[in-house]
Amino acid sequence: MYKRVRVKQALASGPETALEVRGWARTVRCGKEVAFIALNDGSCFGSLQVVAGPSLANFDEICRLGTGSAIAVRGRVVPSPAAGQAVELAAGEVRVIGPSDDSYPLQKKRHTMEYLRTIAHLRPRTNTFGAVFRVRSSLAQAIHRFFSERGFLYVHTPIITGNDCEGAGELFRVTTLPLDKPPLVGGQVDYSADFFGQATGLTVSGQLEGELYALAFSDIYTFGPTFRAENSNTSRHAAEFWMIEPEMAFADLQDDARLAEEFFRFLCCHVLDECHDDLAFFNDHIDKGLIERVRQVADSSFAMMEYTEAIHELKKAPISFSFPVEWGLDLQSEHERYLTEQVVQGPVFIVNYPKEIKAFYMRQNNDNRTVAAMDLLVPKVGEIIGGSQREERLDLLEARMAEAGIDPTGLWWYLDSRRWGSCPHAGFGLGFERLLMYLTGMENIRDVIPFPRTPRHAEF
RNA sequence: UCCCCAGUAGCUCAGUCGGUAGAGCAGGUGGCUGUUAACCACCUUGUCCGUGGUUCGAGUCCGCGCUGGGGAGCCA
Numbered sequence: 138m139y140k141r142v143r144v145k146q147a148l149a150s151g152p153e154t155a156l157e158v159r160g161w162a163r164t165v166r167c168g169k170e171v172a173f174i175a176l177n178d179g180s181c182f183g184s185l186q187v188v189a190g191p192s193l194a195n196f197d198e199i200c201r202l203g204t205g206s207a208i209a210v211r212g213r214v215v216p217s218p219a220a221g222q223a224v225e226l227a228a229g230e231v232r233v234i235g236p237s238d239d240s241y242p243l244q245k246k247r248h249t250m251e252y253l254r255t256i257a258h259l260r261p262r263t264n265t266f267g268a269v270f271r272v273r274s275s276l277a278q279a280i281h282r283f284f285s286e287r288g289f290l291y292v293h294t295p296i297i298t299g300n301d302c303e304g305a306g307e308l309f310r311v312t313t314l315p316l317d318k319p320p321l322v323g324g325q326v327d328y329s330a331d332f333f334g335q336a337t338g339l340t341v342s343g344q345l346e347g348e349l350y351a352l353a354f355s356d357i358y359t360f361g362p363t364f365r366a367e368n369s370n371t372s373r374h375a376a377e378f379w380m381i382e383p384e385m386a387f388a389d390l391q392d393d394a395r396l397a398e399e400f401f402r403f404l405c406c407h408v409l410d411e412c413h414d415d416l417a418f419f420n421d422h423i424d425k426g427l428i429e430r431v432r433q434v435a436d437s438s439f440a441m442m443e444y445t446e447a448i449h450e451l452k453k454a455p456i457s458f459s460f461p462v463e464w465g466l467d468l469q470s471e472h473e474r475y476l477t478e479q480v481v482q483g484p485v486f487i488v489n490y491p492k493e494i495k496a497f498y499m500r501q502n503n504d505n506r507t508v509a510a511m512d513l514l515v516p517k518v519g520e521i522i523g524g525s526q527r528e529e530r531l532d533l534l535e536a537r538m539a540e541a542g543i544d545p546t547g548l549w550w551y552l553d554s555r556r557w558g559s560c561p562h563a564g565f566g567l568g569f570e571r572l573l574m575y576l577t578g579m580e581n582i583r584d585v586i587p588f589p590r591t592p593r594h595a596e597f
Numbered sequence: 598u599c600c601c602c603a604g605u606a607g608c609u610c611a612g613u614c615g616g617u618a619g620a621g622c623a624g625g626u627g628g629c630u631g632u633u634a635a636c637c638a639c640c641u642u643g644u645c646c647g648u649g650g651u652u653c654g655a656g657u658c659c660g661c662g663c664u665g666g667g668g669a670g671c672c673a
Contacts, residue, residue, distance in 0.1 A: 166632050173632050186633080204623085221633050239624045244608060245634045246622050251665060252608070307671090342673090367671060368598060380673060459669090470669085523673075568673030581666095582673095593664095 139211045143180035148224065150214050158185060158226065159209040159234070161262060164245050167200040174202070176210065176226075179261070182268055182414040186217065186225040199231050204245055205262065207235035250584055257588050257597050265423070268415035269585055272408060273573055279407040280360060280381055280569075283400060289383060290354040293361065294343030299335050300547060307366040308338035309376075339364035344382055344564065345498075345551050348527060351384035351562050352554050358383040360569070368592050372581040375570065377590040384564035390500075390509040390526040393563035394486050397513055397522050398439045400567075401484070405435035408576045416577075424578025431576060433483070434515065440485040442476070444468075444507065447487050450480050467494045473512075473519035484515045497541040499525040500561075501533055511565070518575055524565025531555040 139157040142150070147158050160178030167173075170191060175184040187210050189199050202208070212228040242256050243263060253260040260266045284291065297311050313332040314320065320327040328336040343359040350357045363380040383400075385392060408416055409431060420427045442450075451462040451472055460469040468476075468487070477485050489507040492499070499508035509526035528534040534555055538545050545552060573585040583589035588597040 164634060166630095166635055168630055168632075168635095169628095171631060173635090175633080188631080217631090219631050219633075225631095240607075241623095242607075244623050246608070247634085248608065249666095254665095363673075365672075369671060370598085371669080371671095372667080374672070378673065520673085566673065571673060 141209075144176060144178045144183070144185045145180035147185050147214060147226065148181070148183055150224075152214055152216055152224065154214045155212070156214065156226075157209060157211045158187075159207070160185075162202055162204060162206045162208060162237075164204060165200070165202045165206075172196070172199050174199070174208070174210075174231075176208070177262075177267070179267055179271075182264070182271075182418055183222075186222050187212070187228050187231070188225050189228040189231055193228065193231060195231065195233075198233060202233065203237040203239060203241055205237035205241040205243060206233060207237075208233055250581060254583055254589070261587070264418065266584075268418050269573070269577055269579060270587065272412050272415050272577055273585065275412055276404060276407065276573065276576070277360070277569070279404060279411070283403050284356075284358045284383065287356065289356040289358045290350065292343070292347060292350045292354075292357045292359050294340065294346040294350075294359050296340055296362065297333075297337055298340045298346075299333070299337050300345060300551075308341060309364050309366045311337045311339060341365055342380070342382070342566065344384070344566065345548075347382050347384045347564065348562065349550070349554055351386045351564070352558065352560065355386045356383070370592060372583075373571065373574075375582050375586060375589050375591055378582070378586065379569035381567045381569060381572075382564060384562060386560055386562045388526075388563045389561055390488060390511060390563055393524050393526060393565060394439075394441065394488070394511055394513075397486075397511070397524060397565050398484075401439075401513065401515075401522065402435055404572065404576065405431045409435060419578045424580075427578040430516065437483045439513070440481045440483060442481070442485055442487055444487055444490045447472075447476055450476060454479075465491050465493065468512075470519045473514045474516075477514040477519065478516045482516075484513060486511050486513050492537075495525070497537045497543055498527050498534070500528045501537070509563075513565075515575065518571070521571055521575060522565050522567050524563065526561065526563040529555060529559045529561050531559065 139155055141157045141159060144158055144160055147156060150156065158176060158178065160176045163175040163177050163184050165172065165174050172189045174187040174189065176187050177184040189196065193199065209232040210226060210228050211230040212226045214224050215227045217223060217225040243259055253263065253266070261270055281291065314326070314330065320330045340363060342363060343361065347357055347359050359382045361379065362377055364377050366376060367374065383396060385396065409428070416428060445464065447468065448462060448464050454475060458471050460471065462472065476487065477483070488511045489502060490510045491506060492501060492508045495508050495510045499510050501508055511524050512520045513522035515521050528537060531552065534552065535545065570582045570585050573579065574582060577585065579585050583591060
């Protein structure tokens with residue numbers, strides 16, 4: 138007769154419902170006549186107020202419960218006579234499942250994000266991280282739904298790879314060779330003796346493999362872990378992060394931008410519609426303007442600006458930048474933010490960059506000096522999506538590789554895709570954690586991934 | 598990797614001009630209360646990051662190191 142339900146259902150159930158909830162005590166307040174326990178099981182932002190009276194056999198034990206204790210409560214949902222909650226649980230029985238003493242590191246007070254990072258195994262029990270990881274899960278599922286509804290194939294590109302996507306980032310080595318005495322040939326490590334018979338590492342991008350699948354399934358996407366061994370010590374970089382990379386066949390840069398815009402707006406709408414309790418918390422306690430900012434992006438149509446035009450805008454800007462502005466140079470964060478925040482005052486695609494500052498696989502434009510690349514810039518962060526139309530013409534691709542000094546032998550399979558049945562195709566990449574930062578207002582990437590991996594940090 | 602800032606009780610922080618430390622929370626005891634990160638009274642808690650130096654004397658000043666943070670670059 139006591140059905141175990143989650144706190145989320147208990148809070149939504151009608152009066153006089155008999156049920157059981159199990160969870161962790163957030164706070165325990167005790168008096169002579171009554172004790173209150175705020176019980177949370179992670180199912181939603183709110184906690185259920187459990188009310189226990191001295192008639193319970195273990196009332197003393199309940200009063201000594203420490204913050205963080207795991208308990209099971211059977212009782213009736215009743216309307217709450219006090220302000221603060223609509224209903225509460227009148228306890229008929231409180232079972233202590235896992236007690237928690239005063240050495241429990243999470244207290245009924247504000248902690249710094251830095252401290253909580255040192256207890257990454259316990260921080261999901263806090264308000265902030267509960268909200269972050271509910272939104273993370275919800276968004277991940279929304280991403281799959283978005284692509285699924287549009288007929289995109291979900292591809293699992295390899296985690297271990299022999300290609301480094303030609304400069305997308307520093308590779309983590311994967312090897313079974315003994316590090317203290319690797320086999321040598323002419324003073325160099327002999328990777329032919331390694332597990333895979335060649336040098337391998339963890340993937341820095343699934344794009345090249347993704348393209349191969351787009352040239353069979355038309356529209357595909359990848360959504361998986363990505364690894365970069367860069368010594369980056371910033372709030373926006375992690376050595377292990379998750380990336381979403383759609384790729385469409387028979388598509389050009391305009392199609393690519395349309396998809397990116399639709400995708401980004403879909404995700405903004407998703408958190409506004411489906412995560413309002415958690416988002417309200419972020420808006421109140423983490424980032425005051427969050428909901429307004431996300432709503433504006435959800436409602437706006439994105440602008441588009443040529444790189445050449447962007448350089449013009451930057452050159453006539455009434456402010457001075459610390460990095461130079463010149464046609465042919467890459468845009469810095471300060472430039473990107475000026476364009477999206479001051480010039481456009483909203484999301485903007487910058488398209489057609491000089492080929493020298495972009496990757497070899499991007500499609501050359503007819504002007505011979507730019508490629509069909511696009512970056513989506515949004516207020517407060519700058520670039521959030523980067524993509525391009527790919528070079529589908531074999532001769533031009535080979536020429537670009539030679540220019541860029543890239544050895545084609547290891548990429549024979551990539552070049553093959555341009556040999557038979559090649560077609561225009563385009564795609565983009567979105568860092569999942571950066572998306573989460575944007576949609577939650579959390580300012581450090583280490584606080585939107587459960588157990589962050591950054592230089593010198595691989596604990597937990 | 599570069600540039601800045603910080604490190605004091607379990608946590609969040611204060612600490613004046615250089616004279617070996619204090620508040621809130623947490624914890625303990627008692628009280629009170631249909632409470633809302635409850636409240637009131639009393640009590641407990643320190644390798645002042647480490648190391649070397651200056652000084653009669655260093656939490657405080659200086660050097661080096663470690664750790665953390667912010668910014669930049671690389672990038673998603």
